Amino acid sequence: MTHMALEERESLEERCNRILRNMEASLTARDRVGIQDFVLLDAYTSESAFLDNLRKRFHENLIYTYIGTLLVSVNPYKDLDIYSKKQMDTYMGVNFFELPPHIYALADNVFRTMLSEFNNHFILISGESGAGKTEASKKILQFYAVSCPSTKLLNNVRDRLLLSNPVLEAFGNAKTLKNDNSSRFGKYMDIQFDHRGGAVGGHILSYLLEKSRVVHQNHGERNFHIFYQLVEGGEEDLLRWLGLERNCKNYRYLVQGDCAKVSSINDKSDWKTVRKALTVIDVSESDTEHLFGIIASVLHLGNLKFDADARGYATIKNNQEMHWVSKLLGIPNQVLQQGLTHRKIEAKTEEVLSPFSVEHAVYARDALAKAIYGRTFNWLVNKINESLANQDSSRKMVVGLLDIYGFEVFSVNSFEQFCINYCNEKLQQLFIQLTLKSEQEEYELEGIEWEPVPYFNNKIICDLVEEKFRGIISLLDEECLRPGEATDLTFLEKMEEKIGGHPHFVTHKLADKNTRKTLERGDFRLLHYAGEVTYCVIGFLDKNNDLLYRSGKEVMQHSKNAIIKHCFPSSEPDSKKRPETVVTQFKNSLVGLTEILMSKEPWYVRCIKPNESKQPAKFDDVLVRHQVKYLGLMEHLRVRRAGFAYRRKYEIFLQRYKALCPDTWPNWKGTPAEGVRCLIKHLGYKTDEYKLGRTKIFIRHPRTLFATEDAFQVCKHKLATRIQAKYKGYRVKEGYLKQKEAATKIENCWRGLMARKERERRAWAVKVIKKFIKGFMTRHQPACIDNSEYLIYVRQNYLTRLKENLPRSVLDMDSWLTPPPILKEVSQLLQNIFVRHLVRQYVREITPPRKAQLLLKAQTSSMFKGKKENYPLSVCRPFVETRIALEDINLKVLQTIKHEHLKYGVPVVKYDRNGFRPRLRQLIFTQEAAYLVEETKIKQRIDFASLKGVSVSNLSDNFLILHVTCDDIKQKGDLVLQCDFLYEALTKLSFIADKQSCINVVQGSVRFDIQPGREGFVDFKSGQESMVYRAKNGHLMVESTRTR
């Protein structure tokens, strides 16, 4: 599990715990202070019980109570600590009835229903003026601002939604006797959500601003907030630029109510909020300037005074104010003055200026002020809508918030109250239609057993007001449009004439004696659903005509002020064509509103005012009882109580919950009604919990539905997992198949490629082999195409093989590779070269001593090779310098021969010439002679010059006979010697004495001189063993074994 998921889970757990704690707390709270949902009230038909519950809770600051899903809210007139972020979090995503009643619970429920059902909703907030409607709508908006998913972009929209409120309130709200922040216009606001629930945009419709307030306020009331905010909060520079002073008392339009300052209103800080909000909703700097220019110009207009000239015509008295109005609206002073004091009259072909009386001029001035303000207000609403406009055109869901001026009754009620109360009448009608009427009709239609709940249907009053030709509105319009002298009083008479008998209509003239006392002559009284209201008929025609003389309009068209220019386009339809009257416009806009609302799912907040003095903790029983009555709450409760909290068409119900029953999932084959029957049987609904109608299922208690919904939510996840698994499997399989196909393709290509390569290789091999065989067959022919390559190959092959198998030494020449026939000659040449190379190499490695030795050996070889039998044995025996060390030679002897340079000495066996006795002797060669030495004595010196020859046998013995020239008989004869180092000694001798040619190899026997003239013989033969003896014939017999 990822870290985040863990965190989420923890917070979920925490949240569950919190909810549980809250639920427990709310359970005990419920025991203590009344009942959270009137549906659970035992005496549900008793108004007193209803009131008791409301009062009990109100005194515990529990201002919210449900009637089913309808929220009843009682204005606490004090700040309660129940609108914190923490509270919002608590109510987010929790089932409606799990927590104590709250406006947040309703908002959250609407939001979640919208997301799950993908449809549009509206919240109708009703109640009389000051009951808390506007506050409620703000709380809902704030809740959405916090609870909706947020991104940078969405936050931007959220801020605009939130901040459009203070701006609209500044320009459209005012202090009245009923409410210090009373909405003087109707407002319907759409909040647009995307499918994830992100607030992506909004749109505002405004209804009939009470413009008359701009120029007139009753005692205790104020003009629209913005005027006071500007004067109180405006920066010094700004005020100077607008020509205003920081004192409301200086402005006639602000002082009529005599309450410019109110403790509950902080104009200064509100001003700051409005300034900031204007930038957030994208009103440019220059537009803001123009906007305040207009507000200031209205104040200046109010201070304009008129004097009558001699003829009684109006002239403008204070030129200073004129200057400011003309500056701020960007209209030349002259044009403006004329517009305010004259009227244009069309006379056949030309226009004539007709001057005003003072009274007329004041009227025209006020009309202009109202028109300017009214149209600027509309401009502002459009501006806000531009900034709230959702850029994305994909499908949106909508929650509409209707916060419209509440039912109001003053001591003097005029045209505005008539419109406002008519509006409330219409909304009450809508409420009745959607709840009491249609609901009961539906039970009947669906064939559900039902005992009708009686209720007062205010349609009769609506008809009285709006019916074509006969309704008050028709009569008023008729009177306004009628040629001739129509006045407010003729209008009254007309009403008396046309609708005199209506039970909800009374006038002074028509009333009975008692009632007449409460009515003035110019009054008419309507019995509204919410109570009686006496209207003073004075001003009705004027206000309905909303007359702005044409000249006034034309003057405005000269304006350089961008907003005024926009509000008074020169292309305005010709005033000759009668514009619709105010009340008709209003009526039409209400029809439009009803259409908008009827297309959406309704939710209700019913606001109740606990007292008339705006005081906390004061619960006026009479007042509240009255509201409970006319709001139809008791009837609503009875219908709810007897009826069903929830109903859906079989198809829709089945579609949503079919996953909860194995028989209906995934598809039900029968009719939807049967499917639902099967489904609820599976779910174990008890018989008193539901009813099955003709086309719909009706579920009595919300908890039944909630249980089902909860089960569905759980099941949905399981299903989603299954579907996801299937889908993932499918995707993976698809991917796998694709990969497999691709792999096969690649394999095919690869194999093809390899096969082609193999084929090429084989073709090549065949060619090569063919060529090879042909070459082989024609190898003996002279070079031609067929064998050239073969021969090259053979050559190359032989040469490379040869290179790797060369003999290591000259003696190894037998291992020379046998050449192919064509290379015989080459091979021979190469072999020769190689031998020479080896020899050369060998020779180079020879050291000088070894070279000397080898020279000797070569000489030995030339003397004995192939001549004497044991010669081969000698080859491997290296020669040495001498066999007798100097110190082994007797000193005396050495002394004697030293001067001749000692060359070589070797021990020998000398055989006496007579008797052949063997004797050990040293044979020493000097540069000049050979000496036979016996210890200290030189026995014989043989000068090399006298050395005649040397004989050796051809056999394996080691005998040598030195022949000396001997003429002197005293001289000793030839020497018969045996020497183990025969070859060495002889070679040395031949070398020292240069006696090579004197050395003879003989066969059989050697004759020698014993002494001159007397000869002896040495016979040589091969025998079984080596021996030397004197033979019978007197010869020395030397037998030697054969050398193999």
Ligand SMILES: Nc1ncnc2c1ncn2[C@@H]1O[C@H](COP(=O)(O)OP(=O)(O)O)[C@@H](O)[C@H]1O
């Ligand atoms: N929930 C509330 N908590 C505290 N004060 C409230 C609450 N609702 C209304 N009020 C007080 O009542 C006054 C009038 O409420 P408002 O919503 O303007 O009435 P309406 O719009 O119905 O005429 C507010 O200015 C405020 O002081």
Ligand SMILES: [Mg+2]
């Ligand atoms: Mg309001």
